[in-house]
Each structure stands twice: as C-alpha cells, then as structure tokens.
Amino acid sequence: MPRYALRIEYDGAPFAGWQRQVDHPSVQGAVEAALARIEPGSHTIAAAGRTDAGVHAIAQVAHCDLTREWGTFRLSEALNYHLKPLPVAITACVRVAEDWHARFSANERRYLFRVMSRRAPVTLDRGRVWHVRPKLDIEAMRAGAQHLIGMHDFTTFRSTICQAASPIKTLDAIEISEHESAMGPEIHFRLRARSFLHNQVRSIVGTLERVGAGSWHPDEVRAALNARDRAACGPVCPPHGLYLAGVSYPQDPFAAQD
Template sequence: MPRFALLIEYDGTPFAGWQAQADQPSVQGAIEAALARLDPGFAQGARIAAAGRTDAGVHATGQVAHADLARDWDPFRLSEALNWHLKPAPVAILSAARVGDDFHARFSAHERRYTFRLVARRAPVTHDRGRVWQVQNPLDLDAMRAGAAHLLGLHDFTTFRSTMCQSNSPVKTLDQIRIEEIAIPQGREFRFHLRARSFLHNQVRSIVGTLERVGAGSWPPCRVAQALAARDRAACGPVCPPQGLYLTGVGYDPAPFPG
C-alpha cells in the first residue's frame, strides 16, 4: 500500500485535540472521515499517525501525519480531494507527498517546533481571540530571555511536565527557546519559539506560563533555574491556556515535502 505524508494546518478551537475520540470532535477524526470518502481502508476504520498529539484548543501550521492508501494517488490531487471533503472544518492539507514505507510521521521526526503567542495589553483582543493568550500587565523581554536561558540544553524537566505525561523519561534536550517582541496597537505581542527532538506533555505551556511570571516581575530570572532543579511539579509557575500554542513544524531527513 502506498504511504503518503500529509502536511496539515488547523485551528484547534472546535476540537477536543488531535487524537480521535469516540464522543468528541478531533482533528484526526476529521481527516480520517475525509479519507474514508476516498479510500476503502479508511471506510473500514484504518487510522493515520501524526508527529504529535496536540491538546484541545491547540493549533497547528505544520503538523505532519502519514496514511497508507489503497490507491497510488497523485499527491496534488490527493491534497485537493481531502481539502474538498474536509469542508467546513478548519483543517487544511497544505501538501501531500509519496514517501517510503520506512517513513513514520512520529518516529522518523528528528525535531519539533512550537510557537506560543502571548499578547500583553489592556484592551481585549478581537481578531486574534482564541488564537493568543492575553495578559493585561506589561512584560520585560530581557528578564524573560534571562529566565529562558536556564532551560536550554539537556535537563530533567519534571517540573515542567504534566502529572498525566506518559513519556518514559522527563529528561529532554531543549535546543532553542527564542522570544521575539512585536508592536501591536496599544500593546505588545511576545512570540516564544521552542525547538527540540520531542517535548513532554504540557512542557511548552508550563515553560511559557513560568516565563510570563518572570516578565511580569513576580519571579526573578534565577528562580527558573531553581524550579528546574527542584524536579517538582509544584515548583512550576502557572500553566498557560492552550489557545496561544501552535505546532509550527516537524523536521525530517530528508524532508518529505517539496520547498
């Protein structure tokens, strides 16, 4: 059966997360329902596999999944057909590519990239409602960058993972955490860009929620290092809400999608 990789974008607002669930809408369920209109295997219950299982309310601009199909589709026609059948769900197949049988959306990935969008201003957000986390207090970019520096590299991230995390080990290597500040009308938007081979459950949201406390002046930057060293979930700052989080990319070698 030919295997196809799918590059996927979605608004996570109406979904209970990526993973298919019997009684709630999911991104996986929406895509599999569209595939069921095109492929007999999916009409009989075949499943797709994804690079990461995003939580309820989390968005994606670069999720990757793979599917084994009965027919050897032209990739462009496959993406067009899926997008037709996905309507009106806020899910889009940005690209499809024929890949080898040894490609696996999850296990072949060598890095994952997330962006978290945080808006600091008094007036409510309008156009980005449901797509950013808003706080009303101003934030100190330099302080947040100083706090974030303590998290780079190989660490035991027990403090920054959910108690429901199913990962075998809390030890992860955070390869990058970059914070940019963007001027918006009467406020500032802060974008946190994180890159690692893999992440723990709620790791990004735990880190951003902690760094927001640093930016607000409630924590000194050195307290981030203390929290990390504690290896205790109780030492973490607040876990920020999901709507500001985006899965922006997954790295493979070679990359399955053209340019």
C-alpha cells in the first residue's frame, strides 16, 4: 500500500485535540473522514505528536496508507476540498517509503507559545495567544529557562495523567524573544526537543511567566525542577497560545516542495 506523508495546519479551537474520540470532534477524525471520502472504507493515520484540546498546529506531520497511487498534488487538493469548512488544511503531501513513520522516524519536535502582553483585552487574536497584563521581564525568564536545558527528570513539569514511561527528557533549547505586532507586544517561547511529556511545554511557559511577572526568582525554577514534584510547578498556561510549529526528520520528506 502506498504511504503518504501529510503536513497539516489547524486551528485547535473546535477540536478536543488531535486524537480520534468517539463523542468529540478531533483533528485526526476530520482527516480520516476526508480520506474516507476519496477512498471509501476505514482509515487510521499516525501523527508525529498528539496535541491537546485547543492547541494549534503550524506543521503537524502525519502519514496515511492508501490502496492506490495518488498524485501528491491531487491528493492534497482532494483532502482540502473534503475538509472544508473545518479549520484544517493539508499544506504539503509527499510519497514516502512504506517503513517511514510520522512519529517514530522523527528526531525533533518544535513548539511555539505566543503571549500577548497588554492591558486591553485581545480581540483579533483571541483564542490564538495567551493574554497577560503585566509586562514580563525577558531576561529574568531567560535566566530561569537555562535551568531546564539539557537532560533532566521533568516530573514537576508533566501532567499527572502523562503516559510516558519515563519523566526523563532532554530539552535542547528554549528561545524567548520579543516581537512588536500591530495589536501589541508579543513574547514568543520556542522549545525544541526530540519528544515532550504531556503538558510539559504549557507547564514550563506557565512557570516562566511567573518569573517574568516577578513572582518567582529565576533560581526557583531550578528548585522546582529538582523537587520532582508536580505540586512545585507554576500555573499551567492555557492551550490556545500553543502551536506545534514543526517536526524534523533525518531526511526532510517535504524538502522538495518547500
């Protein structure tokens, strides 16, 4: 059966997350339903990561197996037609080897978290950024973030329902930058790792926001990490500022299309 890799963009607001669910809409379910429209029957797709309810994606990656050969342009166009009017789009489609896997072949995930810092309520970007009122201290947050880089036991920063076999992960980078937009100042948190624990990014950003707001000293982030206790974590920030921004592979399957 020919296998195809799909790069997928979506607004997570209408969905209960990526993973297919019986009684709630999901991104996986939407794409599988679109596949059933072009090749009748049941379809199961695998993704690089399972985003939670309300989390968005700029470049989620999934793969599907079909019964016949498709031109990649025609396949992406057909899927996008059947995905309307849902806020889900196939932005790239390529044929891959039958043993290529969206999840297990990946060697890095990248997440973006957007924070808008202004007094006025957010209107145009509502549901796409986390709105905080106090001006955040970028340098203090960067200092706190340094305690989290590298291999650590991230028990403090993972959900109590996380199903990962181990809390030990290697966080390759946390980049924190300021950006001026027409709507106001934004702070972007960019995190890179081979894989993440459930709620790890939101737990880290929520904790660093406390540092930026002056409620925590940067060294308290190290103390929270070393506690290996979920109760030591700062607030978990809301999902709507979070984006799965990209997935890397030893050989980029989409390189020829970009």
